[in-house]
Amino acid sequence: MILWDWIPRNLGTIGQQLLQHLQLSLIPVVVALVVSVPLGWLANRSPALRAVLVPAAGLLYTIPSIVLFVMLPGVLGTRIDSPLNIQIALTVYTVALLVRSVADALAAVPSMVVAAATAMGFRPGRRFVSVELPLAVPVLIAGLRVATVSNISLVSVGALIGVGGLGALLTQGFQEFFPTKIIIGVVLIVVLALLADALLLLLGRYITPWVRAGAGARSKA
Amino acid sequence: MIEFRGVTKRFPDGTVAVDNLDLKVDAGKITVFVGPSGCGKTTSLRMINRMIEPSDGQILVNGNDIMQSDAADLRRGIGYVIQHAGLFPHRTIVDNIATVPLLLGWNKIKARKRATELMEIVGLAPEMAQRYPSQLSGGQQQRVGVARALAADPPVLLMDEPFSAVDPVVRESLQDELLRLQSELGKTIVFVTHDIDEAVKLGDKVAVLRVGGKLAQYDEPGVLLARPVDDFVDNFVGRDRGYRGLGFLSSDEIPLGELKTVTIGEAAPAGEEWVLVVDGERRPQGWLGAEQREGLETVSADRLVPGGSLYEIGSGSLRSALDAALSSPSGQGVAVDAQGAVAGAISADDVLRALDATRRDEQPS
Numbered sequence: 001m002i003l004w005d006w007i008p009r010n011l012g013t014i015g016q017q018l019l020q021h022l023q024l025s026l027i028p029v030v031v032a033l034v035v036s037v038p039l040g041w042l043a044n045r046s047p048a049l050r051a052v053l054v055p056a057a058g059l060l061y062t063i064p065s066i067v068l069f070v071m072l073p074g075v076l077g078t079r080i081d082s083p084l085n086i087q088i089a090l091t092v093y094t095v096a097l098l099v100r101s102v103a104d105a106l107a108a109v110p111s112m113v114v115a116a117a118t119a120m121g122f123r124p125g126r127r128f129v130s131v132e133l134p135l136a137v138p139v140l141i142a143g144l145r146v147a148t149v150s151n152i153s154l155v156s157v158g159a160l161i162g163v164g165g166l167g168a169l170l171t172q173g174f175q176e177f178f179p180t181k182i183i184i185g186v187v188l189i190v191v192l193a194l195l196a197d198a199l200l201l202l203l204g205r206y207i208t209p210w211v212r213a214g215a216g217a218r219s220k221a
Numbered sequence: 222m223i224e225f226r227g228v229t230k231r232f233p234d235g236t237v238a239v240d241n242l243d244l245k246v247d248a249g250k251i252t253v254f255v256g257p258s259g260c261g262k263t264t265s266l267r268m269i270n271r272m273i274e275p276s277d278g279q280i281l282v283n284g285n286d287i288m289q290s291d292a293a294d295l296r297r298g299i300g301y302v303i304q305h306a307g308l309f310p311h312r313t314i315v316d317n318i319a320t321v322p323l324l325l326g327w328n329k330i331k332a333r334k335r336a337t338e339l340m341e342i343v344g345l346a347p348e349m350a351q352r353y354p355s356q357l358s359g360g361q362q363q364r365v366g367v368a369r370a371l372a373a374d375p376p377v378l379l380m381d382e383p384f385s386a387v388d389p390v391v392r393e394s395l396q397d398e399l400l401r402l403q404s405e406l407g408k409t410i411v412f413v414t415h416d417i418d419e420a421v422k423l424g425d426k427v428a429v430l431r432v433g434g435k436l437a438q439y440d441e442p443g444v445l446l447a448r449p450v451d452d453f454v455d456n457f458v459g460r461d462r463g464y465r466g467l468g469f470l471s472s473d474e475i476p477l478g479e480l481k482t483v484t485i486g487e488a489a490p491a492g493e494e495w496v497l498v499v500d501g502e503r504r505p506q507g508w509l510g511a512e513q514r515e516g517l518e519t520v521s522a523d524r525l526v527p528g529g530s531l532y533e534i535g536s537g538s539l540r541s542a543l544d545a546a547l548s549s550p551s552g553q554g555v556a557v558d559a560q561g562a563v564a565g566a567i568s569a570d571d572v573l574r575a576l577d578a579t580r581r582d583e584q585p586s
Contacts, residue, residue, distance in 0.1 A: 110310075112303070113308075115307070117309070119270060119272055120321055121297035131311075208311070209353075210311045210353040
């Protein structure tokens with residue numbers, strides 16, 4: 001079923017597709033994080049804004065990806081095969097997922113700790129950066145993991161319009177009745193998703209040492 | 222010094238938490254706000270550092286209207302300790318304590334050095350510096366909370382039910398520790414509690430507030446116990462206030478009586494009455510009654526009836542003197558000097574006579 005010797009002969013192409021896949025899926029995660037933090041902050045500050053922002057984000061997520069991929073060139077004036085279409089579409093999806101995560105993550109910061117920070121003399125900006133945001137990291141990382149894995153799988157759909165990273169292996173495999181490409185494509189996408197997920201998990205642990213410290217033994221007074 | 226001038230706090234839903242409060246908090250003293258829930262004690266406290274802003278009236282800290290200064294700057298100059306300590310879970314103990322110095326722009330090395338000093342002052346072992354708050358017990362966290370509030374050496378300290386979440390034994394040691402610290406630091410402390418015993422123990426002055434945010438009585442704790450202004454304060458101060466009030470009356474006037482003693486190793490004394498047994502340095506060891514003396518030739522440590530509480534002359538109150546008398550098996554309280562050696566006997570009658578004398582002195586003429 002698999003033509004094993006096809007793989008070494010095409011390593012160069014597979015590598016390029018892998019790289020493109022990473023670019024297409026991860027750049028939107030970074031951009032979306034930068035956009036979502038202020039939006040989530042707004043949503044967390046005002047219940048009225050939250051009532052608008054969170055459902056709106058949910059609604060965005062229900063648009064089928066292929067529709068967005070095809071529509072964007074018309075809206076943005078980009079070329080139909082530009083990677084920007086995919087990246088912008090995926091940024092929209094990721095924002096849709098993350099706004100809610102950021103709002104929830106900020107809401108989960110104990111209000112007493114925030115009040116204590118205010119009483120110590122933190123001004124709102126510095127308090128956000130050095131108290132609220134770090135304490136929101138555990139919930140935020142959970143949202144980021146979902147968004148990243150979802151992006152890695154969504155990129156493949158882009159292959160239908162010609163920019164899809166490893167997704168190209170899937171479309172070609174079907175057109176050419178060549179299962180090797182399909183299997184290699186699927187395996188690499190899954191491995192990529194699992195790796196990205198694991199890396200984020202580790203990153204989250206690394207930057208929140210206090211979470212694990214708390215699970216350890218408590219000393220008595 | 223902190224002064225409330227006609228301060229009222231009305232919340233948007235119409236409830237009045239604090240109603241026209243006039244009160245002066247003395248500099249360098251502990252002032253306790255106490256009262257049932259809904260009396261506005263916490264609201265009053267939080268208005269001092271503008272965590273809540275008054276609807277009416279003025280609050281002056283060292284003569285300056287707090288509304289004239291920048292809120293964050295004001296707060297950096299006022300230490301704040303809250304229930305459950307409110308520590309930053311993501312920062313180590315040393316960094317928690319260094320919070321305000323860092324906000325004030327100290328460099329990291331100086332701030333950490335100051336934090337390490339404070340850990341020692343509040344009795345935290347140095348190896349805790351790099352731990353996170355969740356790795357500490359409630360009592361230890363509370364000590365960190367106090368250290369954090371003291372870090373930038375603010376003249377004013379606000380304490381919002383700081384010890385209410387720890388168990389009674391730890392609470393008592395934290396209270397003692399606070400009194401010890403205060404005797405060294407002399408801060409202006411405003412302390413909120415719902416526990417009248419805590420208020421009376423810690424306060425140089427106690428403000429009792431009633432539901433609706435009205436000041437019911439503002440007095441020294443001894444006066445509060447002896448002369449509550451109305452039924453509300455009387456009820457709030459609670460049972461045994463007569464006995465507890467003795468804790469605020471000095472026992473210096475009490476005459477000491479003779480106390481019959483025998484040293485361990487000496488021949489057992491004849492007779493029926495109770496004899497106090499002491500060691501070579503005249504420190505009390507226990508009592509010998511008629512029963513224990515039967516067939517006894519020399520006094521040894523193993524046949525003694527345990528003694529009651531001891532009354533240390535010079536540092537005692539009428540309460541500790543009376544307790545020494547009441548808890549002694551012979552009815553004679555044992556008075557000891559600062560070295561712990563027996564100084565004489567106290568009877569309950571002497572205490573009551575001293576109390577009478579105090580009352581006569583305080584009669585308005």
